[in-house]
Amino acid sequence: MGREQNSAIWNAFREGATRPSWLALGLAIVTATAWITAANTLITPESVMDHASYYARGPADHAAIVTSRALRLASSDPAERRMIIVGAVANLAGLSANAAEQRLEELANAATAVVDLRYPSQTLWESAALADAAPFALRGVLVLDVTSDAFVADIRRLTALNARPRLGCRFAAWHEELAVAGLEAPPLRGYYFLDNQSFFLARIPTMARNLPRVIAGGADELFESETTTADANAASRVMTDSQSPITAAESLHVELNTAVIERIARRLARNSELNFLLVAEENDLAVTSHLTESLQSIAQRHDNAHYLAANLSRQMPAELVDEALHTVAAILEQSSRRRGSP
Amino acid sequence: MTRSARVVGICVQGLALGTLLSLALVKLSALANTASVFRYEVF
Numbered sequence: 001m002g003r004e005q006n007s008a009i010w011n012a013f014r015e016g017a018t019r020p021s022w023l024a025l026g027l028a029i030v031t032a033t034a035w036i037t038a039a040n041t042l043i044t045p046e047s048v049m050d051h052a053s054y055y056a057r058g059p060a061d062h063a064a065i066v067t068s069r070a071l072r073l074a075s076s077d078p079a080e081r082r083m084i085i086v087g088a089v090a091n092l093a094g095l096s097a098n099a100a101e102q103r104l105e106e107l108a109n110a111a112t113a114v115v116d117l118r119y120p121s122q123t124l125w126e127s128a129a130l131a132d133a134a135p136f137a138l139r140g141v142l143v144l145d146v147t148s149d150a151f152v153a154d155i156r157r158l159t160a161l162n163a164r165p166r167l168g169c170r171f172a173a174w175h176e177e178l179a180v181a182g183l184e185a186p187p188l189r190g191y192y193f194l195d196n197q198s199f200f201l202a203r204i205p206t207m208a209r210n211l212p213r214v215i216a217g218g219a220d221e222l223f224e225s226e227t228t229t230a231d232a233n234a235a236s237r238v239m240t241d242s243q244s245p246i247t248a249a250e251s252l253h254v255e256l257n258t259a260v261i262e263r264i265a266r267r268l269a270r271n272s273e274l275n276f277l278l279v280a281e282e283n284d285l286a287v288t289s290h291l292t293e294s295l296q297s298i299a300q301r302h303d304n305a306h307y308l309a310a311n312l313s314r315q316m317p318a319e320l321v322d323e324a325l326h327t328v329a330a331i332l333e334q335s336s337r338r339r340g341s342p
Numbered sequence: 343m344t345r346s347a348r349v350v351g352i353c354v355q356g357l358a359l360g361t362l363l364s365l366a367l368v369k370l371s372a373l374a375n376t377a378s379v380f381r382y383e384v385f
Contacts, residue, residue: 005343008343008344010347011344012347012348012351013347013354014351015348015351016349016352016353016354016355017351017352021352021355023356024355025356027353027360028357028359028363030356031357031359031360032363032364032367035360035364036364194371197371201365201368201369
């Protein structure tokens with residue numbers, strides 16, 4: 001093939017690719033329709049539940065993994081007893097789901113599935129939304145792991161999360177929290193992909209990269225593995241600890257955030273048979289003693305709520321985890337006795 | 343041969359424009375969603 005012929009072919013290709021034509025326009029419309037239809041058909045809650053690692057950027061993509069777990073929880077059997085843990089992986093950073101399941105079985109003499117929905121810097125609004133993933137009438141305990149870091153979030157943070165949610169699922173509580181804050185939730189269109197588009201659009205390169213592995217039927221090892229977010233969380237705690245207590249106290253939005261916890265307790269009592277265990281940071285800093293009272297009063301006001309003080313300056317993390325599991329087991333036993341069933 | 347190359351070019355143009363169009367449509371619907379959010383940022 002001569003150089004002239006090559007050049008003629010290249011020129012013809014370039015002309016076809018660059019000159020506007022009705023055929024290209026028609027093809028563009030067909031392609032756009034096909035992409036949007038395929039995304040809405042293939043990206044479903046079921047596919048996210050079953051193939052978390054396809055959507056996850058890696059083992060540290062906690063938002064994708066927690067989304068998958070929350071969707072699984074939402075479609076789970078409410079008859080099975082569960083311990084659900086939400087929050088920012090703080091006081092109970094050493095807790096792992098598998099070990100907790102085994103320990104709870106020893107302590108409570110009954111199987112209790114542990115669902116870990118924590119990730120670093122989770123706001124209380126996100127915790128409220130994730131707590132709402134619990135199916136109606138579910139039995140068990142919802143544990144909220146909370147430190148003073150969670151009280152730094154303000155309405156601007158919620159506004160940013162509303163514009164670009166980190167999670168790929170929306171539960172009723174999320175919309176309720178936005179409405180309480182005076183924000184308007186994006187309307188639900190009934191198409192999972194479109195309703196959670198920012199989550200999926202941000203992961204297009206990841207999905208393209210992971211496609212061959214999913215087609216080859218690779219195991220969903222990310223979902224099966226236990227993700228602990230202790231390292232990332234430790235980094236955020238070091239940042240907070242370096243602040244002076246006065247500066248930190250000034251940056252807290254106590255009323256705004258305790259109201260969110262209050263609504264979590266109320267929602268749990270209304271929608272499920274879950275007990276609420278608040279594991280709250282307590283230490284000698286003025287900033288946390290200021291919070292303690294308001295958090296304890298939430299536990300006192302609600303029959304389904306319990307309070308556990310977490311003082312990591314006096315307790316080893318493993319001791320605190322064990323104490324929390326003992327408390328969960330006691331709550332489970334107490335509620336079983338009340339119901340007259342194991 | 344040149345005719346086939348031109349058709350391939352048109353197909354490439356159509357696929358590329360279609361992909362961009364689908365992304366633009368999805369993004370546009372997101373912009374429509376967040377318009378209400380910006381309204382509340384005023385206070």
